[in-house]
Amino acid sequence: MSTSQLNLPCPQRQLGRAGPQVSALGLGCMGMSDFYGPADDAASVAVLDHALDQGINLLDTADMYGVGANERLLAPVLARRRREVVLATKFGNVRAPDGRLLRIDGSPAYVRQACEASLQRLGVDHIDLYYQHRVDKSVPIEDTVGAMADLVRQGKVRHLGLSEASVATLRRAAAVHPIAALQTEYSLWTRDVEAEILPTCRALGVSLVPYSPLGRGFLSGELRDPSQLDAADWRRANPRFQGEHLQANLALADALMALAAAWGHTPAQLALAWLLAQGPDIVPIPGTRRIARLDENAAAMRIALSAAQLQTLADVLAAHPVSGTRYPAAAMAALNA
Numbered sequence: 231m232s233t234s235q236l237n238l239p240c241p242q243r244q245l246g247r248a249g250p251q252v253s254a255l256g257l258g259c260m261g262m263s264d265f266y267g268p269a270d271d272a273a274s275v276a277v278l279d280h281a282l283d284q285g286i287n288l289l290d291t292a293d294m295y296g297v298g299a300n301e302r303l304l305a306p307v308l309a310r311r312r313r314e315v316v317l318a319t320k321f322g323n324v325r326a327p328d329g330r331l332l333r334i335d336g337s338p339a340y341v342r343q344a345c346e347a348s349l350q351r352l353g354v355d356h357i358d359l360y361y362q363h364r365v366d367k368s369v370p371i372e373d374t375v376g377a378m379a380d381l382v383r384q385g386k387v388r389h390l391g392l393s394e395a396s397v398a399t400l401r402r403a404a405a406v407h408p409i410a411a412l413q414t415e416y417s418l419w420t421r422d423v424e425a426e427i428l429p430t431c432r433a434l435g436v437s438l439v440p441y442s443p444l445g446r447g448f449l450s451g452e453l454r455d456p457s458q459l460d461a462a463d464w465r466r467a468n469p470r471f472q473g474e475h476l477q478a479n480l481a482l483a484d485a486l487m488a489l490a491a492a493w494g495h496t497p498a499q500l501a502l503a504w505l506l507a508q509g510p511d512i513v514p515i516p517g518t519r520r521i522a523r524l525d526e527n528a529a530a531m532r533i534a535l536s537a538a539q540l541q542t543l544a545d546v547l548a549a550h551p552v553s554g555t556r557y558p559a560a561a562m563a564a565l566n567a
Contacts, residue, residue, distance in 0.1 A: 240285025246410030256288030258517030263296030267460025336366030
């Protein structure tokens, strides 16, 4: 990104009908503490500061990332720059100290407990956007969202969100309290939301916050073989990175790389620009642990794809269907709940 681009105001979007104004791209912080192999905390803090310097103000974390470590990582940055941040965190995935997933908990008592713990780790007196990370099928969503709404009334939370919720769950939740955002996977290789979830969000005035908008790094064009990943990187077990699925998906990646080169963008910029073009109510949260990658992603906020380019992308997607589920079977069971 050029110096002149860095000096431009960061494009803004609103979350929900009455939610906060945020940068058109947020920053997903998960990989700074978990799932993608070892990370450098000092380097991650530098990325967080650089993002805020550019006006990227939506920082997305969760209590399960690093079993609390990711929230603690953000704490010193928040201590210095809280007023610049729209802070999003999540609850519901309960992990053991060694990282094992124990359960999904949406009980009102746990909602209160989890919020207090997050506030302490983050070192803040309120959370701007509080998500239920996964829907607890054993607890009525009305009870969970009712407890979350109590946190709003107490001033501990400003706005509510859900993650990976079904259309029916989203409608029931919104009847209890306004939902500012639904977080789910959405990208050039994960478009399930377009059939029912995105139209429902729009009918209810709920913004969509796509996570993994770069296909867990695959759409950057640099990841060709999972053996190049760290041994602790969970993508080694992701179906889309395995065997015949990988080979089919590489054909899509190659086609996107060719288009990006022809149009003067990087593949990641093209993927993010496509998402942003899907509507002003969409706020992707690509994650990164490198300042150079952050700058590359941020430049996508100023790319305007033409109708002809969007049609070309649609044709490429139709010709190269994605192969493999987006999670292993056990994790798939918790989606769209």
